[in-house]
Amino acid sequence: MTPGITTARSPALGMIAPFFLAAPLGLILAGVLIATATSDSFVAVNLPRNVAITHGLVIGWLTTSIMGATYQLAPVVMGGNLWSQTLVRVQLVFHLVAFPVFVWSLLRWNVAWMGGAGAVLYLSLVLYAANIAMALKRGNAWSLARGFLVVSTAFLAATMTLGFAYLGTLQPEHVWFGITLGRVSAHAHLGLIGWLAITVMGVGYQLVPMFNVINQAKPRFGWYVLATTAVATALSVIVLFTDPAAVVRPILALLLAVGPGLWALDQLMLMRHRTRRRVDIQGRATWLSIGFLGLAIALGFGAALGTPLTTGDEPARWLLAYAAAGLLGWFGSTLVGNSYKILSFLVWYHRYLPLVGRQRVPVTTDIYSERAATAVLAVNGVGTLVLVTACLGGSLDLLRAGGAIIAAVGLAHLVTMSAMLLPKKARRPLAVSTSRVVTS
Secondary structure, three states: OOOOOOOOHOOOOOOOOHHHHHHHHHHHHHHHHHHHOHHHHHHHOHHHHHHHHHHHHHHHHHHHHHHHHHHHHHHHHOOOOOOHHHHHHHHHHHHHHHEEEEEEHHHHHHHHHHHHHHHHHHHHHHHHHHHHHHHHHHOOOOHHHHHHHHHHHHHHHHHHHHHHHHHHOOOOOOOOOOOHHHHHHHHHHHHHHHHHHHHHHHHHHHHHHHOOOOOOOOOOHHHHHHHHHHHHHHHHHHOOOOOOOOHHHHHHHHHHHHHHHHHHHHHHHHHHOOOOOOOHHHHHHHHHHHHHHHHHHHHHHHHHHOOOOOOOOOHHHHHHHHHHHHHHHHHHHHHHHHHHHHHHHHHHHOHHHOOOOOOOOOOHHOOHHHHHHHHHHHHHHHHHHHHHHHOOOOOOHHHHHHHHHHHHHHHHHHHHHHOOOOOOOOOOOOOHHHHHHHHO
């Protein structure tokens, strides 16, 4: 058995798979919006189209995927039962109904629809946070991954509450406080670092050793990564909310980079000590994500410096490049690599485990195409680099091309993930043990 897995508590395939199949729709939507962008996109990050694209990626693609992954990992890896499996299905319905309406309302800047769709989306996220928090509370033992998910879930609650407050202040009858660029940045980093980055790093500490069979090395900085990232995020959000002077922003950027930088060093060390020498889709995604993390840190620091790196008429270029490298490059690469491994295990466990020892069954690598998965990962990397280049250079044509590439990645991801649910034939001899099949 793969280290750390207790398959007795694995949720139903039909409960988890829809999250992985719905998530690429957010990437497709964001890609289409980028492909139809105008030159105004480089002027400000808070323009309606840019806000819609960001939420398409964050709530539609990344968060939906994380929901599916953590609904699987919390019970199976950490041993804690979810509060309610029925609640998972209810929450997914709320999420899928509200998300596209919310993105549309942001694009059109329809405040009334924003409030309604945002309320349903808020309910979806509350249900998710409550369900996963119960699983984390019931876990068998503390681990790095469990600690990271506890903290990231708390940041998710803070992010969605602040976001809902922003929606409230947009309503004419509820002007609680002015929404400035500093406060928009506070909300963004609360979600991007507090929720997404801490979750991705925690999942990395769990899945990189598991899928690469790393038994001889342990992370050196794990708890320091969690502590420094959580403190830096909380401090940065508080300071950004006050619209600090320009000299403060590079300092905050450096503080935010410490935790992810240490995490990258840990991942590099772990990958060097892997027992499985052949690098599969998850290993390739790990290497690529580390590279994009380095790029995101550099671009984030450049964006924080502002002038003279940013132009006066298009000041959003570096911020958009930073967002592309982080969302699509770091988070996106990690998501793509792990999605094939997690869903293939789910399919194998529910469909083929009962047949082990009685007939030939596929192993997990038979359930998805390694070549197709690698192609999706590679094209996503290319699309990310195209978008980063377009943003830095202010090229609208290149920006649209990058959007088209990203939309194609979303479609390819959807098709290849859906294909994993089709019946598969064994391509190897009769599996004789659960261990041999799971760890393949």
